[in-house]
Amino acid sequence: MVLWSLLPISLSLVSLIGTWVTYGLAYSYDHVCSLNNWAPGNHCRDNTSIACCQMHYNNHFLVMVFCIFHHAHILERNSVHSMLSRIALVFGGVAAVGAFVAGNCNPEYLKLAHYLGAAVSFLCICFYSLLLTVLTRKCVLTQMEWFLYPARVTSTVVQIIVTIGYTILFVQEEYLYKHSAAVFEWIMSVNLELFELSFAVEFCFFSSSMLSTLLVKRDEEKPILLA
Numbered sequence: 001m002v003l004w005s006l007l008p009i010s011l012s013l014v015s016l017i018g019t020w021v022t023y024g025l026a027y028s029y030d031h032v033c034s035l036n037n038w039a040p041g042n043h044c045r046d047n048t049s050i051a052c053c054q055m056h057y058n059n060h061f062l063v064m065v066f067c068i069f070h071h072a073h074i075l076e077r078n079s080v081h082s083m084l085s086r087i088a089l090v091f092g093g094v095a096a097v098g099a100f101v102a103g104n105c106n107p108e109y110l111k112l113a114h115y116l117g118a119a120v121s122f123l124c125i126c127f128y129s130l131l132l133t134v135l136t137r138k139c140v141l142t143q144m145e146w147f148l149y150p151a152r153v154t155s156t157v158v159q160i161i162v163t164i165g166y167t168i169l170f171v172q173e174e175y176l177y178k179h180s181a182a183v184f185e186w187i188m189s190v191n192l193e194l195f196e197l198s199f200a201v202e203f204c205f206f207s208s209s210m211l212s213t214l215l216v217k218r219d220e221e222k223p224i225l226l227a
Helices: 002-028 060-077 079-104 111-138 145-170 175-197 208-214
Strands: 047-051
Touching: 002 060, 002 175, 060 079, 060 111, 060 208, 079 111, 111 145, 111 175, 145 175
Parallel strands: none
Antiparallel strands: none
């Protein structure tokens, strides 16, 4: 059903729009600095009480729904890869929880929880993107995998490289490195949103009946009782 494609579209757009709206509101109230002073932990020239621009984490519920629905799609259409899909679901779920923790723990007061949540989220997103890309190659869901697979490979490679680069730059003390780390963090966000948007193609073939596969234990998974 084509309407289901609105889920990944909404996930991508809500994340993109929500991030910039949140930033705009925070900037208008002088809670963050302008982008030319962009660096985690750096204080704004005109605001010495609140740390400078940080990535805003949102959309956790939609991420979890997306993970569950995509897993149901795999179970219905390519159950042979159900185990790989389950592993991906775990990474996706943990990434959503990590983003929730990071987004709801102010780094000024709960620094450890904020950074731990962000680190777990970034790491799990890399593994989740990688596993979904592998599933794109293994599972024929749309007949458009010839286009989706290389696009997702590119997106996944970018996500992993930028995440590694961000991790290296973030722990440095120099302003230039901190500034670059903040830019890398936003690149990760935009790249992930584009990756999620590509799943609108799969969800055009999704049906609400597929959700029943999550509640039914398949015959091949039931224990065989020998009388």
